[in-house]
Amino acid sequence: MDEPLLQMKNLSVRFFTYQGVVRALENVDLTIRRGEIMGLVGETGCGKSVLARSILRLIADPPGKIMGGEVFFKGEDILKVSRKRLREIRGNDISMIFQEPMSSLNPVFTVGNQMLEVVILHQKVNSLQAKDICIQMLQQVKMPDPEQILSKYPHELSGGMRQRVMIAMELSCRPDLLIADEPTTALDVTVQGQVLTILDDLVRRLGVSVLFISHDLGVIAQLCDRVSVMYAGKIVERAPVWDLFAAPKHPYTHGLLQAIPSVDEERDPLMVIAGTVPGLIQPPGGCRFHPRCYRRFEPCDHVVPHFREVEKNHFVACHLYGDE
Amino acid sequence: MWTEFRKEHAWQIKEFFFTLKLLGRNPSAVAGFVIIFIMVWMALFAAFLSPYDPIHISLQERLRSPSSAHLFGTDELGRDILSRIMYGARISLRIGVLVILIAGGCGSIIGAISGYLGQRIDNLIMRVMDVILSFPPLVLAMALAAALGPSLNNAILAVAFVMIPKFARMVRGEALAVKEKQFIAAARASGAKSLWIILHHILPNCFSSVIILATLILGETILIAASLSFIGLGTQPPTPEWGAMVSVGRKFLMDQWWYATFPGLFILMTVIGFNIFGDALRDILDPRIRR
Numbered sequence: 383m384d385e386p387l388l389q390m391k392n393l394s395v396r397f398f399t400y401q402g403v404v405r406a407l408e409n410v411d412l413t414i415r416r417g418e419i420m421g422l423v424g425e426t427g428c429g430k431s432v433l434a435r436s437i438l439r440l441i442a443d444p445p446g447k448i449m450g451g452e453v454f455f456k457g458e459d460i461l462k463v464s465r466k467r468l469r470e471i472r473g474n475d476i477s478m479i480f481q482e483p484m485s486s487l488n489p490v491f492t493v494g495n496q497m498l499e500v501v502i503l504h505q506k507v508n509s510l511q512a513k514d515i516c517i518q519m520l521q522q523v524k525m526p527d528p529e530q531i532l533s534k535y536p537h538e539l540s541g542g543m544r545q546r547v548m549i550a551m552e553l554s555c556r557p558d559l560l561i562a563d564e565p566t567t568a569l570d571v572t573v574q575g576q577v578l579t580i581l582d583d584l585v586r587r588l589g590v591s592v593l594f595i596s597h598d599l600g601v602i603a604q605l606c607d608r609v610s611v612m613y614a615g616k617i618v619e620r621a622p623v624w625d626l627f628a629a630p631k632h633p634y635t636h637g638l639l640q641a642i643p644s645v646d647e648e649r650d651p652l653m654v655i656a657g658t659v660p661g662l663i664q665p666p667g668g669c670r671f672h673p674r675c676y677r678r679f680e681p682c683d684h685v686v687p688h689f690r691e692v693e694k695n696h697f698v699a700c701h702l703y704g705d706e
Numbered sequence: 707m708w709t710e711f712r713k714e715h716a717w718q719i720k721e722f723f724f725t726l727k728l729l730g731r732n733p734s735a736v737a738g739f740v741i742i743f744i745m746v747w748m749a750l751f752a753a754f755l756s757p758y759d760p761i762h763i764s765l766q767e768r769l770r771s772p773s774s775a776h777l778f779g780t781d782e783l784g785r786d787i788l789s790r791i792m793y794g795a796r797i798s799l800r801i802g803v804l805v806i807l808i809a810g811g812c813g814s815i816i817g818a819i820s821g822y823l824g825q826r827i828d829n830l831i832m833r834v835m836d837v838i839l840s841f842p843p844l845v846l847a848m849a850l851a852a853a854l855g856p857s858l859n860n861a862i863l864a865v866a867f868v869m870i871p872k873f874a875r876m877v878r879g880e881a882l883a884v885k886e887k888q889f890i891a892a893a894r895a896s897g898a899k900s901l902w903i904i905l906h907h908i909l910p911n912c913f914s915s916v917i918i919l920a921t922l923i924l925g926e927t928i929l930i931a932a933s934l935s936f937i938g939l940g941t942q943p944p945t946p947e948w949g950a951m952v953s954v955g956r957k958f959l960m961d962q963w964w965y966a967t968f969p970g971l972f973i974l975m976t977v978i979g980f981n982i983f984g985d986a987l988r989d990i991l992d993p994r995i996r997r
Contacts (some may be wrong), residue, residue, distance in 0.1 A: 503902075
């Protein structure tokens with residue numbers, strides 16, 4: 383593979399609160415290649431959304447602050463570019479879809495109004511051409527009767543339709559990278575499948591890379607090429623999707639996979655990972671997972687494990703896999 | 707040119723007429739509109755409608771009670787109160803509407819900027835607003851009007867300035883709530899500038915509260931302007947103005963009730979008219995009720 387589209391190196395983000403400093407991201411590395419869908423899984427509160435937002439520098443400052451690291455996008459460090467250039471990158475090169483389709487459209491304007499706004503903001507077209515682009519994009523996300531949709535207000539659409547509108551809107555400017563922050567979490571299962579199929583189909587066709595964030599491993603399995611597993615502000619494992627599901631290396635990933643209920647098996651009690659996600663103000667020393675780990679041993683509570691390649695393309699940060 | 711414009715904005719034009727249709731169907735909007743219309747009509751055609759010259763003094767006729775000759779009676783200089791009310795509508799409506807437009811416009815923008823940008827700018831703006839609010843509005847308006855020089859336009863500016871913090875504070879509060887919504891983050895993620903977000907996302911979402919506040923403040927505005935006129939800083943006598951008539955008429959209230967009552971009733975009607983019209987307008991412009 384040639385140069386990756388997005389390369390995040392040693393990114394650290396902290397939130398300065400009255401209770402103390404929240405270490406939301408610690409030295410995170412992430413690469414996204416052209417045309418691939420990278421999944422990012424983890425429990426609630428492990429820093430997935432912070433990671434997504436920090437790519438576009440959308441962290442509210444204060445209290446958040448990007449402490450260090452680099453995010454190279456097409457060879458350009460996003461964290462260092464000017465505000466003007468940043469605005470060009472946002473929406474033009476990188477777009478983002480959010481979790482809540484209910485509130486990601488402005489309630490006082492029609493769908494058409496908002497889509498046109500985005501198209502006109504980024505492309506040199508007049509409003510008639512922009513309308514054509516919008517209709518075309520709505521057709522691509524399989525919206526019935528796009529012309530009608532444009533004149534509707536967000537509250538007249540269902541959650542699934544709104545999320546499809548968002549997808550159409552964000553892809554209308556042909557970004558190179560789409561960040562999808564749990565786009566289907568708020569939808570029910572059937573609609574979720576439908577939206578995912580549309581998203582999958584469309585990004586593959588347009589050749590858009592995607593950073594797909596979810597806590598739902600089923601969704602990740604269906605959609606992604608590679609997966610990164612996140613725990614307490616760190617990436618603990620990264621592998622191609624089938625390697626990860628077939629042979630998870632990190633005890634945490636293993637636990638996650640065990641915790642998925644399945645219909646066809648006998649009703650064994652579900653395996654759960656004991657304990658809860660640690661607070662990030664004073665995260666556990668050593669490997670951050672060690673208090674909950676069923677395979678912890680001597681070095682786990684004081685030595686931070688390195689992130690290393692244990693099989694081809696399969697990276698893991700765990701002491702179980704040798705120490706050089 | 708025109709056909710092109712019509713084609714390009716077909717949707718907006720359609721929506722505008724739809725709004726008019728909804729207004730026509732809403733009884734309180736119609737009622738409010740009728741009251742406002744009567745007031746405006748009265749102001750525009752005062753010269754044709756008024757039975758007497760509003761500044762004609764006739765001392766034989768002073769302080770007459772309402773009769774067929776003087777429907778609303780006469781004042782202490784024998785001027786016909788009905789005629790003065792008709793001419794006064796010009797001034798009072800102008801004060802009310804202009805003050806609301808200036809204060810509402812500036813106040814909303816200041817509030818939205820303050821709420822959206824937050825941090826130091828917010829602190830700075832809000833402390834300035836607090837200082838303005840800490841003065842009794844009448845005293846501050848008086849001082850400003852005196853500094854600017856006595857004239858109607860200066861009085862309008864002075865009253866508008868005093869009213870700005872009311873709008874700014876309310877819009878700031880709304881902006882704080884709106885800016886946490888996801889569509890703001892989405893707009894930022896698609897590369898919108900702060901100014902664009904304030905104008906296109908924050909302000910439209912605060913619009914309904916601004917309308918309500920504006921209709922509520924309208925009455926207060928007319929009265930403050932009247933007080934300015936009373937001490938000689940606003941409208942100059944003998945120009946008739948409702949608020950000034952109420953102020954002067956107050957002295958005669960025990961014996962000549964009609965002097966202050968009729969102009970007061972007109973202020974009341976105007977405020978009610980704008981209030982119910984504004985209320986209906988807010989409902990109609992709210993997308994959730996609209997469809």
